[in-house]
Amino acid sequence: MRREAHLGDRIFYLLLNGVALSVLMLLGAIAWQLIHLSLPAIHKFGFGFFSSTNWDPVQEVFGAGPVIFGTLVSSGLALLIAAPISVGVALFLNELAPRRLAEAVGFLVEMLAAIPSVVYGLWGIFVLAPFLRITVEPWLSGHFGWLPLFRGAPYGVGMLAAALILAMMITPTIAAICKEVFRAVPQSQREAARALGATKWETMRLAVLESSHSGILGAVILGLARALGETMAVTMVIGNRAEIAASLFAPGQTMASVIANEYAEASGDLHLSALAFVGLALFAVSFAINSVARILVWRLNRNRGRDF
Numbered sequence: 001m002r003r004e005a006h007l008g009d010r011i012f013y014l015l016l017n018g019v020a021l022s023v024l025m026l027l028g029a030i031a032w033q034l035i036h037l038s039l040p041a042i043h044k045f046g047f048g049f050f051s052s053t054n055w056d057p058v059q060e061v062f063g064a065g066p067v068i069f070g071t072l073v074s075s076g077l078a079l080l081i082a083a084p085i086s087v088g089v090a091l092f093l094n095e096l097a098p099r100r101l102a103e104a105v106g107f108l109v110e111m112l113a114a115i116p117s118v119v120y121g122l123w124g125i126f127v128l129a130p131f132l133r134i135t136v137e138p139w140l141s142g143h144f145g146w147l148p149l150f151r152g153a154p155y156g157v158g159m160l161a162a163a164l165i166l167a168m169m170i171t172p173t174i175a176a177i178c179k180e181v182f183r184a185v186p187q188s189q190r191e192a193a194r195a196l197g198a199t200k201w202e203t204m205r206l207a208v209l210e211s212s213h214s215g216i217l218g219a220v221i222l223g224l225a226r227a228l229g230e231t232m233a234v235t236m237v238i239g240n241r242a243e244i245a246a247s248l249f250a251p252g253q254t255m256a257s258v259i260a261n262e263y264a265e266a267s268g269d270l271h272l273s274a275l276a277f278v279g280l281a282l283f284a285v286s287f288a289i290n291s292v293a294r295i296l297v298w299r300l301n302r303n304r305g306r307d308f
Contacts, residue, residue: 037276078166086174121236181215
């Protein structure tokens with residue numbers, strides 16, 4: 001019996017190792033395939049591909065500057081909107097809300113993460129874009145038109161719409177992680193703050209937020225990684241025009257949306273290679289951002305283990 005149990009443990013151990021190695025092999029295969037497909041574009045354009053602003057499939061001249069700009073602006077603006085809302089939601093659910101209300105609201109927040117991105121895109125086209133075109137963008141233009149960010153015709157679709165959609169999509173991710181980070185703070189820290197006469201807000205600020213910096217940062221970076229790689233919803237509301245414009249009302253394009261829009265219709269080998277090169281860059285950036293976030297969360301867990 002002992003030999004059979006020992007043999008079963010070894011088989012199970014080897015099986016799990018094989019599964020883990022298969023994931024690493026799959027990741028390496030994806031990277032290798034992207035590199036192989038990108039070689040023609042790499043040889044022709046080099047790293048100047050990322051600074052060039054001309055994307056012309058007809059002339060077979062490709063530069064990823066506009067799509068990189070669109071990715072950074074839409075994701076950065078979405079993060080500025082979603083991060084404070086997500087931290088506030090997590091604080092409310094973990095520190096202020098009654099248990100039943102926290103469970104109900106937490107479930108609704110998690111449901112936002114379960115909605116398919118194409119549904120977000122449809123909602124953006126039929127609800128958000130008309131609302132921005134008729135109400136929000138004219139108001140912003142009338143009151144803040146002296147800023148380059150709020151100049152131009154109110155299209156509805158554009159960088160602002162894409163950022164708002166992304167903010168809605170990454171809020172559940174950041175909020176869920178922040179909630180777990182706040183829950184990991186020892187209750188003794190809260191009690192110590194209250195014993196010293198701290199108010200409820202001071203307790204949350206000093207005992208919870210101050211000790212959760214790395215975890216919050218990790219949650220925000222994971223949300224950024226989600227925003228960088230989002231495709232369908234952004235493609236449906238960003239306008240899909242490869243240009244660099246200062247106005248948030250102007251249409252734009254992201255690294256993910258240009259691949260989704262053009263890969264199926266790309267006829268030339270160089271065009272396909274340029275799209276693969278964009279995909280390789282997006283893969284590398286997403287991998288790096290996720291790695292940084294995981295390291296920060298790992299450091300938080302290690303420090304929490306020391307506290308206990």
